[in-house]
Amino acid sequence: MQAEFWFDSWERGGFHTSFHRRDIHPFVETHTPGERFVGSRVLVPLCGKTNDMLYYRQFARHVIGVELVEKAILQFFEDNGLDYVQNGSRFESDRLTILCADFMDLTPEDVGPIDLVYDRAALVAMPLEMRLNYIRAVDRLTPVGAQQLLNTIEYDPVLPSAPFSIAPEEVAAYYADAYDVDHLEAVVIPQHGMVRRWGLRFLIEHGFMLKKRQNIRPELLDPHLHMAVGDMVRARNRRLLELVEGAGLWPKGCEGAHPGVA
Numbered sequence: 001m002q003a004e005f006w007f008d009s010w011e012r013g014g015f016h017t018s019f020h021r022r023d024i025h026p027f028v029e030t031h032t033p034g035e036r037f038v039g040s041r042v043l044v045p046l047c048g049k050t051n052d053m054l055y056y057r058q059f060a061r062h063v064i065g066v067e068l069v070e071k072a073i074l075q076f077f078e079d080n081g082l083d084y085v086q087n088g089s090r091f092e093s094d095r096l097t098i099l100c101a102d103f104m105d106l107t108p109e110d111v112g113p114i115d116l117v118y119d120r121a122a123l124v125a126m127p128l129e130m131r132l133n134y135i136r137a138v139d140r141l142t143p144v145g146a147q148q149l150l151n152t153i154e155y156d157p158v159l160p161s162a163p164f165s166i167a168p169e170e171v172a173a174y175y176a177d178a179y180d181v182d183h184l185e186a187v188v189i190p191q192h193g194m195v196r197r198w199g200l201r202f203l204i205e206h207g208f209m210l211k212k213r214q215n216i217r218p219e220l221l222d223p224h225l226h227m228a229v230g231d232m233v234r235a236r237n238r239r240l241l242e243l244v245e246g247a248g249l250w251p252k253g254c255e256g257a258h259p260g261v262a
């Protein structure tokens with residue numbers, strides 16, 4: 001989505017920022033336990049005002065969030081009663097910095113060394129061409145050995161706007177050549193707010209742990225390649241729908257909003 005879309009979303013609030021969750025995302029606590037990441041430097045691209053940054057700050061050496069819209073950053077500090085000092089585009093608090101910047105423009109010097117990237121509602125927030133730019137930026141900003149906890153949602157029928165449906169095959173197509181990809185979670189969520197709002201036939205939230213082995217080869221981030229993967233996934237979705245329904249995982253008439261609509 002273009003920058004204006006996000007400025008407008010934060011200006012309007014309410015439904016327009018319903019991606020914000022009040023809780024700590026369960027995948028975060030399960031798959032990035034404090035004891036394994038003590039002393040890490042954690043990068044949170046497209047951070048919004050996520051409380052997950054507070055979870056990481058408890059044990060990380062430093063958490064670096066990146067957010068385009070200043071209003072979201074100010075709300076983060078205000079909502080959490082945290083003091084901060086502003087140095088240009090850097091909002092600095094104890095062991096936490098939020099950069100007010102376009103993530104795609106950052107250099108490794110801007111963020112410093114990174115051990116863990118946490119992506120929730122970032123990769124899925126962008127249409128294909130922008131998404132590939134985002135992946136280039138993540139790859140440029142992280143050293144070999146860095147890990148990434150990545151959440152995506154997969155649903156059908158697909159929508160032409162954020163959050164985009166991203167299946168495990170697409171994650172593999174983007175990252176598997178250069179990263180180890182461990183598919184940790186696939187949670188069917190019939191009560192997710194998007195299901196009711198858009199009449200979705202299924203929605204699955206996926207969690208992955210990636211570990212970087214090498215830089216991504218530029219030719220693998222070609223939009224044509226990924227459009228073909230998207231077609232393949234849509235064919236697979238029809239089979240998945242039959243499986244989900246057949247296994248009774250999708251109760252008929254199920255309603256109710258998910259606490260954090262992605």
Ligand SMILES: C[S@@+](CC[C@H](N)C(=O)[O-])C[C@H]1O[C@@H](n2cnc3c(N)ncnc32)[C@H](O)[C@@H]1O
Pocket residue numbers: 006007019020021045046047048049050066067068069072101102103104120121122125
């Ligand atoms: C869907 S929200 C997700 C926020 C957060 N990750 C969460 O889980 O609540 C995407 C966020 O990315 C921000 N954003 C969009 N494009 C960006 C960019 N190019 N650079 C930095 N932030 C961006 C938006 O303002 C918005 O706050």
